[in-house]
Amino acid sequence: MNFADFYKESIDNPQAFWAEEAKLIDWHTPFAQVLDYSNAPFAKWFIGGQTNLCYNAVDRWVATQGDAAALIAISTETNSEKVYSFRELQTEINRMAAIMLSLGVGKGDRVLIYMPMIAEAAIAMLACARIGAIHSVVFGGFASHSLAMRIDDAQPKLIVSADAGSRGGKAVPYKPLLDAAIDLAGAKPAHVLLIDRGLVPMTSVAGRDVDYATLRAQHLDAQVPVTWLESNESSYILYTSGTTGKPKGVQRDVGGYAVALASSMKHIYCGNAGEAYFSTSDIGWVVGHSYIVYGPLIAGMATIMYEGLPISPDAGIWWSIVEKYKVTRMFSAPTAVRVLKKQPPEFMKKYDLSSLKALYLAGEPLDETTSTWISTELGVPIIDNYWQTETGWPILSIVKGVEDKPTRLGSPGLPVYGYNVRILNESTGQDCGPNEKGVVVIEGPLPPGCMQTVYGDDKRFVSTYWTKIDGRQTYSTFDWGIRDADGYYFILGRTDDVINVAGHRLGTREIEESISSHANVSEVAVVGVEDQIKGQVAVAFVVLKHAEVAATQEGRKAQEKEIMGVVDSQLGAVARPARVVFVNALPKTRSGKLLRRSIQAVCEGRDPGDLTTIEDPISLQRIKEALVI
Numbered sequence: 001m002n003f004a005d006f007y008k009e010s011i012d013n014p015q016a017f018w019a020e021e022a023k024l025i026d027w028h029t030p031f032a033q034v035l036d037y038s039n040a041p042f043a044k045w046f047i048g049g050q051t052n053l054c055y056n057a058v059d060r061w062v063a064t065q066g067d068a069a070a071l072i073a074i075s076t077e078t079n080s081e082k083v084y085s086f087r088e089l090q091t092e093i094n095r096m097a098a099i100m101l102s103l104g105v106g107k108g109d110r111v112l113i114y115m116p117m118i119a120e121a122a123i124a125m126l127a128c129a130r131i132g133a134i135h136s137v138v139f140g141g142f143a144s145h146s147l148a149m150r151i152d153d154a155q156p157k158l159i160v161s162a163d164a165g166s167r168g169g170k171a172v173p174y175k176p177l178l179d180a181a182i183d184l185a186g187a188k189p190a191h192v193l194l195i196d197r198g199l200v201p202m203t204s205v206a207g208r209d210v211d212y213a214t215l216r217a218q219h220l221d222a223q224v225p226v227t228w229l230e231s232n233e234s235s236y237i238l239y240t241s242g243t244t245g246k247p248k249g250v251q252r253d254v255g256g257y258a259v260a261l262a263s264s265m266k267h268i269y270c271g272n273a274g275e276a277y278f279s280t281s282d283i284g285w286v287v288g289h290s291y292i293v294y295g296p297l298i299a300g301m302a303t304i305m306y307e308g309l310p311i312s313p314d315a316g317i318w319w320s321i322v323e324k325y326k327v328t329r330m331f332s333a334p335t336a337v338r339v340l341k342k343q344p345p346e347f348m349k350k351y352d353l354s355s356l357k358a359l360y361l362a363g364e365p366l367d368e369t370t371s372t373w374i375s376t377e378l379g380v381p382i383i384d385n386y387w388q389t390e391t392g393w394p395i396l397s398i399v400k401g402v403e404d405k406p407t408r409l410g411s412p413g414l415p416v417y418g419y420n421v422r423i424l425n426e427s428t429g430q431d432c433g434p435n436e437k438g439v440v441v442i443e444g445p446l447p448p449g450c451m452q453t454v455y456g457d458d459k460r461f462v463s464t465y466w467t468k469i470d471g472r473q474t475y476s477t478f479d480w481g482i483r484d485a486d487g488y489y490f491i492l493g494r495t496d497d498v499i500n501v502a503g504h505r506l507g508t509r510e511i512e513e514s515i516s517s518h519a520n521v522s523e524v525a526v527v528g529v530e531d532q533i534k535g536q537v538a539v540a541f542v543v544l545k546h547a548e549v550a551a552t553q554e555g556r557k558a559q560e561k562e563i564m565g566v567v568d569s570q571l572g573a574v575a576r577p578a579r580v581v582f583v584n585a586l587p588k589t590r591s592g593k594l595l596r597r598s599i600q601a602v603c604e605g606r607d608p609g610d611l612t613t614i615e616d617p618i619s620l621q622r623i624k625e626a627l628v629i
């Protein structure tokens, strides 16, 4: 079948289309209905069907390829490498699940996972899935304030964490940040399960903190039956940044997600059972959920979890892994490729990369130079794919497994089956013509695997994402885009206050709120500014209460360091602005709205646009001047 027909069938006849795709996973009880969209925009998929993510990822493969590699955990930080077969992984999941049950965790309870990239993190996620607990993985780079907000929202019964992560050979303690977060949070977990890697000493809170190794030893032979879940019950929450300071809990289902992953692993990532797959992302992000942990395992592939830098011990590390495990499909982000591009090319040439069939890149715009460079170096197709935490799997891509259509530089390709993607004019709401810039939207229902709702806040789900256009519910991606005459899409950045630093999605409002908590900060605006390596970096413009402290170069440096320190300790270094620039006033409209887009334009040397509503035109001029100080 050609892709155009495949796509058309998915849009015109979603029930039949997805019933066919649903055969890619195992169901304990067959579903009675494929789609219920009677309560639009809430879509329910595979109603009445019972299944389990852990069963599909692990148990079903134990019977047919129990000794094949399932999880390969490599750390160049601790110089360790461990291969778990499907059977061994199942055993470890059973132990972890038994520990969770013994700590009172049951179906529907939330478990927060705050972990470095170690095998136990994936094991904890899969153990939650096994017993029907809802996991909420928080990126290890986030600090106590971010963590506390997520604890308060999800109200976890249990938190699974570790003594420390490690970066560049230096231990990064987790436990003190976690303790501070629990102190800050209103909701208190009953228990904290700690994996002691022996990296840094930990203090323990009596009655609350429990040691994983001790409990594991008590559950070595545990057999925990799979909890079958109705397709629309929840599997996890993953927080993501938006326009407000409060991150949204993206809530995912079970059956729809399993089908979407199995389907995308087949048609987009083209992975086969028994092969090795390597994604360089982190379990704290959506790529880690979909395409480190669940997707590859559901496809029966060995998945590689890597803890360490891409250039340590040298820039050949990833390619040595590809050679050693005969990786067929690899998934990374443009920033990582730009980092490698700065390294001597012989590191890539040293290894036999003949197993590799394609490299998938996502998370941020892929520029043409980077794409051309890596495709020449590797000699394999580079597949740019565009999607979001909200969707859980690609919206735009080349669906190679159906038809190997040509890629187009700078474009993530065509709408993926199941997604009725359109580009709408921002002011008129009408469809844009070819090469006309507009907002990328998806007409409901969203396909299986996409978010069910905002955790605990259906109203916010509807009001944030959905608009009725011509009587049809339409989901906004908050991305600008254009479609060329051949139907290829190009993504042109966000329409909201979200920025993308090295493929990490961050809300400028969250960073602003954190900076505002510094005693000497009167006003602040954070914008994303173009960066050669990271795509974007955050730059903060700050009006001080006592401006005299920043009168000298040293004074400014000291104040900048303090402000960065506040962000580091509250949100984590991942959110730290690259620069803090001190100004006397911020450009605003007469009604007091910050002109972030104009500030950003000035920073990038572009035309700041329509300034008829600006209150104080001089303030924008001052921003320009302050930038060069």
Ligand code: PRX
Residues within 6 Å of the ligand: 240, 285, 286, 287, 361, 362, 363, 364, 365, 366, 384, 385, 386, 387, 388, 389, 390, 412, 477, 478, 479, 491, 493, 494, 500, 503, 504, 505
């Ligand atoms: O702005 C788009 C950008 O990243 C946003 C979603 O980020 P996140 O929720 O972290 O999900 C990442 C999943 C891969 C999008 O709204 N983005 C993601 N992929 C691309 C992209 N921008 C351009 N090209 C892409 N391939």
